[in-house]
Amino acid sequence: MTTADLLYSDVETDLRASVRDLLNDRCEPASLLARVESDEPYDLELWHTLARELGAAGLAVPEELGGQGASTREVALVLEELGRSVAPVPFLGSAVLATSALLACDTASAEVADLVRKLASGTSTGALAVPLSTMADAEFPTAVTAAADGTLSGTVRSVADGAAADVFVVPATGPDGPGLYAVEATAAEVSAPVSFDLTRPIADVTFGGAAATRLAGSDRAPGAVTGALSTGAGLLASEQLGLAQWCLDETVEYLKGRYQFGRPVGSFQALKHRLADLWLELVGARAAARYAADTLARGDADAPVAVAMAQSYCAETAVHAAEECIQLHGGIGMTWEHPAHLYLKRAKASQVAFGAPGRHRAALGDLVDLPG
Amino acid sequence: MTTSEKSFDAEALRARVADVLAAHDPATTDRLAFLRARFDAGLAWVHFPVGLGGLDAPRELQSVVDAEFAAAGAPDNNPRRIGIGLGMAAPTILKFGSEELKQRLLRPLWTGEEVWCQLFSEPGAGSDLAALATRAVRDEDGWIVNGQKVWTSSAHTAQWAILVTRTDPDVPKHRGMTYFVLDMTQPGVEVRPLRQITGEAEFNEVFLTDARIPDAQRLGEVGAGWQVAQTTLMNERVAIGGNAQPREGGMVGKVAETWRDRPELRTPELRDRLVKLWAEAEAFRLAGSRLRQQLAVGQPGPEGSGMKLAFATVAQQLAALELEILDEDALRYDEWSMRRPELVDFTGRDAGYRYLRSKGNSIEGGTSEVLRNIIAERVLGLPSEPRTDKDVAWKDLPR
């Protein structure tokens, strides 16, 4: 095990500041609430600024493929900030999942390289056509089949950021076994079920003999899907961390100013101790999330352990923080008007994303020789 | 991080270690003579000043030195036996002691020739340390001390103590205290064992009856004992929660070992709890590394106050789980006889002992409740509890 760098570099801190400035400006709670109930739950303008002007969509993409040549560490940092403001942008689906899957294909092929460039530059938005709850160790998806003529048929439920996608990266099984395909969103039927998470809605995607471009065959496709899901799980931990941090900060501020019984309720020890425990959980979550981002960036052999640990730990931290946030706000926390519920919904939905914590613990047990 | 600068320093330290090893072959040199030579070469604690066992080098390079000596089979100073001296007395003496005092005390402290204990807690002053009542009164050649201390670990093996006393009862409690180092071998000091829930007596009560302390053994100003004690307590919490550990170091390693050795005891429910605690232990181990990385680049974070709290919670849950895993074997205990141990032996004894001893982790060195208060107020900035004791003279406090 090489020593992991668990800090934030100066460059990362600068990146955080720019993303936070943008989000503070363009993603405040009132407009967020109005948006999630509108016909356009995604803020595509914000997404384009983030992706195109700040270059966030191509952070982990090599420069020769049109990206920034940074790593999963920087991607994790953007996710922390997006989690902090539960921003309705398709970053996870496009910049993390679809892009990771593409980078694991043969980037020397023109089709792959072309698509990577489009996603990295933000001119196009992608989504990986698997249910968001899929865990990396699952069997290769069978929901979509590829016909001999190369068209795809089948339905994939609960695709993260599917409604914002211009192009789907689709795992499908054909006559030659598993493959990875690209399908234009216009060639698919995309419907929006009612989503529990209001700021990262899911979509059901149906392909009815859709025209597709094959990106990888049976040699690379399974690894590309597994890799993307594993990267997604490891980096989602950072989003969960950012979300939990917002919940803690917001609750602390509220309790300092809210008076009952002639004193700030934040001076009651029962609440102080709960918040101290939550803060401590975040200390652990930050270390776990940074470790996952760093091991993924370096391709460290310990990355699978780091991912299982970070996802099981940070998923629970986010839910705990969001639940405390509601409870300690009292009645106002229960209102639609207060943004706390957006955080709770994101936290709870993200808990099952890429596999619920118990499944990651089972995987972790296998990895660290604690057999069942 | 300036890696090039660091590796240069590490190289220089390795060369120094090699010099000590060449001049004092560990295989043939007496243990104490070797440790003294290591101290005199500045390789005891490299971040200490030159002449006091150190080289004014960055603290994190200590691990390089320790690893080199260990690889050469050199004896160490058995740091767990002298934890209070190394972790608490030494940094306080370094910060507040006179030059003569540092010269006299630090070398035998580090080699383990002289064991230290901490005379802070009293029957009436635990979490509220500043309420303490042990009186020190000035006379012509120094101070005369009377009072009782309690829960004093290692008092039965100690030559020296760090001691906080009340010197002015007429001012509010935080202002009337003075800090000393006390010679434990004098007639005015009586040590009586206190038996613990584990059966053994690792701590003691200490009665001070006209014990004498030369004024030269005072640390800090008269009346400034609280500030000096803060240095000790901060270092205590770092010492308890902040050490670099390998993965599965400490309690989690013992439970993992039991799990691997006893496949017949495994159930899915126990496994989920074990892996959950494994992940927590690992997350806080990494948080500790992160904290040290922050310190190394000069950005100390507030995480330090949480490490001891996390350590206590995780250790207790792991120890409790191990007994459940052990099933029928959990019905037995190794032995209840009253031993007088020189150190806390978490790994050398049975799971039952670990469970019971770990209960002290959330009491010693600041209770978990007090640590939560500290985090809530100093890290999160939440308002403090209303207090009635701040401006009252110590002698008028309700008891």
Ligand SMILES: Cc1cc2nc3c(=O)[nH]c(=O)nc-3n(C[C@H](O)[C@H](O)[C@H](O)COP(=O)(O)OP(=O)(O)OC[C@H]3O[C@@H](n4cnc5c(N)ncnc54)[C@H](O)[C@@H]3O)c2cc1C
């Ligand atoms: C194994 C062991 C070794 C020790 N070794 C030493 C030693 O070597 N030297 C030494 O000086 N001391 C030593 N101690 C003593 C230790 O520091 C004290 O026990 C500790 O500070 C608590 O004080 P107390 O026992 O008086 O409990 P109290 O302070 O009376 O606490 C009783 C309960 O009240 C809670 N409480 C107190 N104040 C507050 C508050 N403000 N808010 C919320 N809850 C509160 C506590 O958390 C605890 O649960 C040792 C203790 C143990 C268990």
